[in-house]
Amino acid sequence: MTTAVRETTPASRTARRPAPPRRRRRLARALEPLPWLAPSLLLIAGVVIYPVVEMVRTSLSDVNISGLVTRTVGLRNYGWVLEEDGFGQVLRNTAVWVVLVVGLTVLVSLALAQLLNERFPGRRLVRWALIVPWAASLVMTAAVWKWMLNYYYGIVNGALGWVGLIDEPRDWLGDPSTSFYAMVLVGVIVSVPFTTYVILAGLQGIPREFYEAARVDGAGPWRTYRAIVLPLLRPALLVGVVLNVIYVFNSFPIIWIMTQGGPGRETDTTVTMVYKLAFKDRAIDEAAALSVLNVIALVLVVGVYVAIVGRRSREVQL
Secondary structure (H helix, E strand, C coil): CCCCCCCCCHHHHHHHCCCCCHHHHHHHHHHCCHHHHHHHHHHHHHHHHHHHHHHHHHHCEEECCCCCEEEECCCHHHHHHHCCCCHHHHHHHHHHHHHHHHHHHHHHHHHHHHHHCCCCCCHHHHHHHHCHHHHCCHHHHHHHHHHHCCCCCCHHHHHHHHCCCCCCCCCCCCCHHHHHHHHHHHHHHHHHHHHHHHHHHHHHCCCHHHHHHHHHCCCCHHHHHHHHHHHHCHHHHHHHHHHHHHHHHCCCHHHHHHCCCCCCCCCCCHHHHHHHHHHHCCCHHHHHHHHHHHHHHHHHHHHHHHHHHHHHHHHHHC
16 A cells, blocks of 8 residues: 655745734734834924823922922822912813913904905905914014003004004003013913914815705805804814814913013913922922823813814714
């Protein structure tokens, strides 16, 4: 009885070798972009992640006046921040500052974007001019408005006195009843261009067929805007509001250059309070604790807003 011996070649062995597991192939495919993303990931780790970790570590430590960490104190610094004089007023100022600037910015930008979406002579020139306040430095803009509102030789007092709206010069930035709203005015001026262009991009993405269908159905301009334009603008409004909340909440140059948080705590926000704790009071650990609270509050507010508006946008699309 003879036994046939089948020759085994390298090709046959390769053919019988089992294919790599699907999980391994997926992992290899997922790691393919890593060499290209590595520089960006390293930059994010060094510029964002490490400072955040260090900030949290500092907020849980006792830091002396020389900036040296002596020991871990847990949540003590957070308690001290909450007990700071005028902290409640600072929180109110921050909330009012963000709501007023962002709210007024969105309302003005909606009107400007609708205007710039129409055809009229000189539209391109108006669009170019609108971007100037946003392109200019915040420091320069705040400094210019500070001098314009100056009590002695500001152009605002001169213009209002010339038209008869005021009888004598007013200290716009020194009077607690007007200083905060003067800052809100400047905040809106520097925020409107960016928000207008975001909304304008959303308007230009709405097909003309929708307007024609509404006109055929007998809808007027206001009903068309309320029932068609605004729902379709929700993605653009989401981007504009979220970015504005982040920018305005963290806005430091406008407040510091115009009033430095004064008089007293009348125009202080949590951002200027962090600066004062760190560089005036030398309380670095308390400043770090307040910075952590700022980040948590900002993430919560933005997260809630994105969840609500994002859900409504999906409902409109369905």
